[in-house]
Amino acid sequence: MYRYDEFDHAFVSDRVEQFRDQVGRRLSGELAEDAFKPLRLMNGVYLQLHAYMLRVAIPYGTLNGRQMRMLAYIARKYDRGYGHFTTRQNIQYNWPKLNELPDALADLATVEMHALQTSGNCIRNVTADHFAGAAADEVADPRPYAEILRQWSSVHPEFSFLPRKFKIAVTGAERDRAAIQVHDIGLHLKKNEKGEIGFAVYVGGGQGRTPMIAKKIRDFLPEEDLLSYTTAIMRVYNLHGRRDNKYKARIKILVHETGAEELARQVDVEFAALKDSELKLPERDVAAISAYFAPPDLAPRAEGWASLAQWKKADADFARWVQNNVQPHKHPDYGMVTISLKPIGGIPGDATDTQMEAVADIAEEYAFDEIRVSHEQNLILPHVALADLEPIYRGLVAAGLATANAGLITDIIACPGLDYCALANARSIPVAQELSLRFGAPERQAEIGELKIKISGCINACGHHHVGHIGLLGVEKKGEELYQITLGGSGDENTSIGEIIGRGFEPEKVTDAVEVIVDTYLGLRLDPSETFLVAYRRVGPQPFKDALYGDKAAAAAA
């Protein structure tokens, strides 16, 4: 993985000391809140309902055991013993004290971590496929390009005060696991007929109050043009993006109002001027960054096949975990392990300090010291020999991290919601917990198959409800919580925005409503291989409306 050079170390350390000075001046009264707020946000510090919140960047979701151990330490020393992994592959702490935050950031800097650009109207943490560098279907590892974008965008003077925040995601496989079509820029790594690396470029996707699917404006952008073309997009956005209305300031609105074709033309004009500038990526620089992400030396471990068969035969729980949480690796003797942060009835994305340390231990001992955070709020061990799966599983069981539900109905994404978030209108976590308990039986989850439930506590959609197969949006109505249900959303290579199914449900009724939807699906699917999403796309919303509301008029009136 990427290691800081001297510049990086000095830069991050300088920022910590700058922030220490700013916090000191704030606490002494020298700086007023209006002046301080943008400074703290630039360092990832929010104010939530109960306390400050620190959002730490995990670039493209990649970290090692040493870094995970530090995240555990931060949780224990400066917070209440846990952290929350987010849909942007970051981690949030919910209870840090302002006066201790400079020390926390200094500790993070010792392991090459920081909280820069995790807030504010800048280019945020660049996200990537959590199986990068390991997936069997990958064309190329997206992380070197994400790292190049990170370096280019860090405190970029031209792009530090954009009309609104800006999110870039990169995937290196046809199967999109990074949800690139709901990002401001989505980059899809490809090879052309000559075998050269390049990108399909998508622009203007996003969720929030106005969900939009990104438009493809380039089929194949050569690798060397990554920064010049991205800069061209940013310039067009920076110039024409709306600054008069926060709710219309994202690039998706500009793309929508301008039209993708015209926007692409404007980008091309900028690009023509930048293409042969210093932004052209030298091959040697790409090679140097790529070297940081070279795959580990994966020795043949063919003995794992026989062992795995025996272990599975001897332990049904282990077999179920392998079935759901282990994916094929590009090396046949290895697998990619999803460590579920969705225990049945638990809080999606939360991990305690001791759980983080357990993951660090396992990664260091068995998984080439590599850990990923997925945008689905799980942790990943991308390189694991099949021969080591059993001891890893035992370690995860001991840490309470062996829930066998990756990709199933209880693998729920949920934002912090009204339990923490100052923007939320309704709670997300208790809804996720109740759904998890309702559907938690392994046999039932297996029967239902792949089904993604995503829950947001407000229209900002941090819980990705728009792209949930079943999406739940919490709203406030007459001072009480109400949950609107959308169906048919998807955040993959066939991205779709879910459709609102009808009137919302009170907290005590929403789990029943989801169960009606699930039972309706089970009743109408052609066979167990037809997933919820495929079935929904075949039959449309009506059978679900009928089942939920009894008659068509009731739903239509909503």
Add this chain to the structure above:
Amino acid sequence: MADKVLTANRLSDGISVWLDAAGTWNEHLQSAFVARHKEAVEALEATGKQAYADNKVVDVNVVDVEEFDGVLRPLRMRERIRAEGPSISYAAGYAGLIATAAPAA
């Protein structure tokens, strides 16, 4: 007019606080001073403005409450959760702020 209390987050640690009858910022809603008429609400607002200007607290708001049998209950769910803390059991096994050695960097 609904009864009102003055709430904010403490500057130093961000913890939710309510103004009590002694004029101090208290971590418990039930200790809050309740304004029941216009003049009292105006006094709360002035106090909040001053505390903000004095850099004691941030995010200062007057919020509606109702009182049943001497127990204050904010009208909005948001404020109830601010007062009572997250509605979920969020830190299983957390032993408190124990002394702990930093991991080797």
